[in-house]
Amino acid sequence: MSEPKPKRLGVLLSGRGSNFIAIADAIAAGSLTGCEIVCVLSNIADAPGITTAQQRGFATEIHVSKGVPREEHDARMAASLKAHAVDLVILAGYMRVLSPGFINAFPDRILNIHPSLLPAFPGLHAQLQALNYGTKFAGCTVHFVDEAVDHGVIILQKVVPVLDGDDEAALSARILEQEHTAYPEAIAHVLSGEYRAHGQRYLHIG
Amino acid sequence: MSEPKPKRLGVLLSGRGSNFIAIADAIAAGSLTGCEIVCVLSNIADAPGITTAQQRGFATEIHVSKGVPREEHDARMAASLKAHAVDLVILAGYMRVLSPGFINAFPDRILNIHPSLLPAFPGLHAQLQALNYGTKFAGCTVHFVDEAVDHGVIILQKVVPVLDGDDEAALSARILEQEHTAYPEAIAHVLSGEYRAHGQRYLHIG
Numbered sequence A, B: 001m002s003e004p005k006p007k008r009l010g011v012l013l014s015g016r017g018s019n020f021i022a023i024a025d026a027i028a029a030g031s032l033t034g035c036e037i038v039c040v041l042s043n044i045a046d047a048p049g050i051t052t053a054q055q056r057g058f059a060t061e062i063h064v065s066k067g068v069p070r071e072e073h074d075a076r077m078a079a080s081l082k083a084h085a086v087d088l089v090i091l092a093g094y095m096r097v098l099s100p101g102f103i104n105a106f107p108d109r110i111l112n113i114h115p116s117l118l119p120a121f122p123g124l125h126a127q128l129q130a131l132n133y134g135t136k137f138a139g140c141t142v143h144f145v146d147e148a149v150d151h152g153v154i155i156l157q158k159v160v161p162v163l164d165g166d167d168e169a170a171l172s173a174r175i176l177e178q179e180h181t182a183y184p185e186a187i188a189h190v191l192s193g194e195y196r197a198h199g200q201r202y203l204h205i206g
Helices: A018-028 A048-055 A070-083 A100-105 A126-133 A168-192 B018-028 B048-055 B070-083 B100-105 B126-133 B168-192
Strands: A007-013 A035-042 A060-062 A088-091 A110-114 A137-144 A154-161 A195-198 A201-204 B007-013 B035-042 B060-062 B088-091 B110-114 B137-144 B154-161 B195-198 B201-204
Touching: A007 A018, A007 A048, A007 A070, A018 A035, A018 A048, A018 A088, A018 A168, A035 A048, A035 A070, A048 A060, A070 A100, A088 A168, A110 A168, A126 A168, A137 A168, A154 A168, A154 A201, A168 A195, B007 B018, B007 B048, B007 B070, B018 B035, B018 B048, B018 B088, B018 B168, B035 B048, B035 B070, B048 B060, B070 B100, B088 B168, B110 B168, B126 B168, B137 B168, B154 B168, B154 B201, B168 B195
Parallel strands: A007 A035, A007 A088, A035 A060, A088 A110, B007 B035, B007 B088, B035 B060, B088 B110
Antiparallel strands: A110 A137, A137 A154, A195 A201, B110 B137, B137 B154, B195 B201
């Protein structure tokens, strides 16, 4: 019996792409199986994550978003992802709100990670929001992307404590460590075919 | 050197008051020290928690809220608490929004517990809200009460997993178990004098 063809991941990033690196590492280490990264796209010309991707031999593309209408830019991104025949779109620090056209081009196949326990603290600077609110726990959320910002069916979450001595950097680092295990694990859940959304709940059907 | 006088807790409840019972049990068992429950008040004539309080020998009072203007009812409650010289007001399933007049009568001395990881899922049926949203973790929050509903400086939180098989009852029971340890622990934090609010953050200064 032959192995099923690996699922094709397309990564979108705007910065250093530490979650992209974590996913690539998990695939390289064999802890995330059944998939491969087929392209790494960015809207920022000098995104450090693109340099890393090139050094590791991944196909990369830059589609600069600045000054381009959102629909047009998203159409270029979608076309690239379609050309690479991606099965899943992985947002890894992609600092753009996606247009409905983009989202509808990949129904239930766009994943994002957010550094809070959603629905708490959507939007920018989630870790600082948590600190300023005074919560005792924080974390990260991997979720499918729908048309609302930082919303959509939750695949998994990881929790970390907020400590008295934390500043934004310390809390962000503690959360980021969990992000790096959460994202590969969430991708494995999705690819397993053993989970289904019932309303907003993502449940194991194994 | 004599023991300091125990701090006086006034409990407000509308239902069975399971958190009241947990606090009373913690005091009776000696795991929560330095305080005593001096009165148990309810806005509901036949609240089961009042029967329990009477059986255990606590002073109880009923001030029926139905049909009474909020300010007037809250003034009666506040007067009772003042008459009992309470140091802390403990809301234990007290199903009333408090008027500013009541809150300002006990500045930074009213505690509440809410069955979610605030700021997620304020309001009624927090556990069902969490289930319907599809979060992977839920919990409870003990907080000081300010004029916004289910808002105020967070004293502590406890986290529980949401399991695939959970319905509202199962999740509520798992959270309630944590509530019963969280509330006595939070009261101990407050009474210790070793914590201070810095903005919204409640930090240990010991």
